[in-house]
Amino acid sequence: MADDDHLISYDKMKEQVEKEARAFIDDLPVSVEIPPPALSFEKGLTRISFTIKPMSESVLFDFIGSIKKHIANVRIHSFDEGYFAFQALNKNLQKTDGIYDNLKIEFFSLSTSSKIEISKKGNLSQEEVSLAVDLFRMANESSTDDPLSRLRKLGSTVIDGAGMDWDYIAGYEEVKRGIRESIILPLKNPDVYDTIAKKTRRVFESNRPRAVLFEGPPGVGKTTAARIIAGETNVPLVYVPVESIMSKWYGQSSQNLAGIFDACEDLGGAIIFLDEIDSLAGSRDQNMFEATRSILSVLLRKLDGIDAAMNTITIGATNRMGDLDHALMSRFDQTITFPLPNQPERSAIFSNYAVHLTPDECAVLGERSDGLAGRNIKDICEFAERRWVRMVLVKKLDPEAPPFEYYKQALRLWTGGR
Secondary structure, eight states: OOOGGGBOOHHHHHHHHHHHHHHHHHHSOTTOOOOOOEEEEETTEEEEEEEEOOOOHHHHHHHHHHHHHHOSSEEEEEEETTEEEEEEOOSSTTOOTTGGGSOEEEEEEOSSOEEEEEEEESOOBHHHHHHHHHHHHHHTOOTTOOHHHHHHHTTOEEEOOTTOOGGGSOSOHHHHHHHIIIIIHHHHOHHHHHHHHHHHOSSOOOOSOSEEEEEOOTTSSHHHHHHHHHHHHTOOEEEEOHHHHOOSSTTHHHHHHHHHHHHHHHTTOOEEEETTHHHHSBOTTSOOOHHHHHHHHHHHHHHHSTTOOSSOEEEEEESOGGGBOHHHHHHOSEEEEOOOOOHHHHHHHHHHHOTTSOHHHHHHHHHTTTTOOHHHHHHHHHHHHHHHHHHHHHHTOOOOOOOHHHHHHHHHHHTTOO
């Protein structure tokens, strides 16, 4: 059971359940109509119930998995045909006093009507409320609610990398080589990797990487590289920003992250790109909120645990590698460092965004842009273009490409006159 500190009043619980249920119902197709949960508080007993479709064995086990995810200690109260019940235990497993006052989850699976009923004497904990909401969602998932729809509901973006190649990232030859070896080759040739693993291991275990860390300052091409990988391998890229996972509800953030991994597995495999992963899974050596600890626990399990995502590769991106938890760091098969570009690479980046400039002009810009990332250089080129457009409109000139001088001025303004 959850700690008593997390108990919430019935009115607040009712508000949360109704709000989340309504949001779920509103996202369903118009043709799908389901009633919201029924909530009551009578004679000191909190009760939440909702109708469900007739349960298959696999659906029941999905429900059980959700119960175990939310409730630490639970026992089977009844497991008869048409009626399944689970009873939460006391935190001290040796004590049985008042056990029947704890949370009880009952499944009534009948030919005419089926429902789930959740009850408890007194108020529910936030984790128990999250379980009720989770079971309601699971019970009413529409057949049209495909993995892509679930990912969008969880705030993730499925990015198409088609048409992108390594020309988008100038230089970085060592980085590109590492990416090809650690990610692209395994994704494009899984059978070869598995065949070799079967010939070398007493007990077969995949030797393909499941997690790679991209480390480097902002703007050096980590996200662009992930898009190129997706394009080259024809594997969906699921971009997961921090804000799409975090929730104000206790326990919901870790559920969101688990849901993203599960949806990617249902896609048949994907590339999950966790941007700013240090914000999700900081070091446990520092002060850590319980919600963040729960997120880290899910991430560790999904990367290398009993319920690990087998067909999905995870790319974590960070510019603060020192803040990452040590256990999480051990889950990454390889770390690929994206440094700031050197002078020839900066010149090449300028030539990507200002193709009309001569090699000598790009070399000058590259020399004067020490310490800048590729994104900075792109911003400088766009700034030069916008200033030139204003000149073209005011002077009524032909819309030609900006002259070299405009790029030098833009760079000078960006760097503070260096």
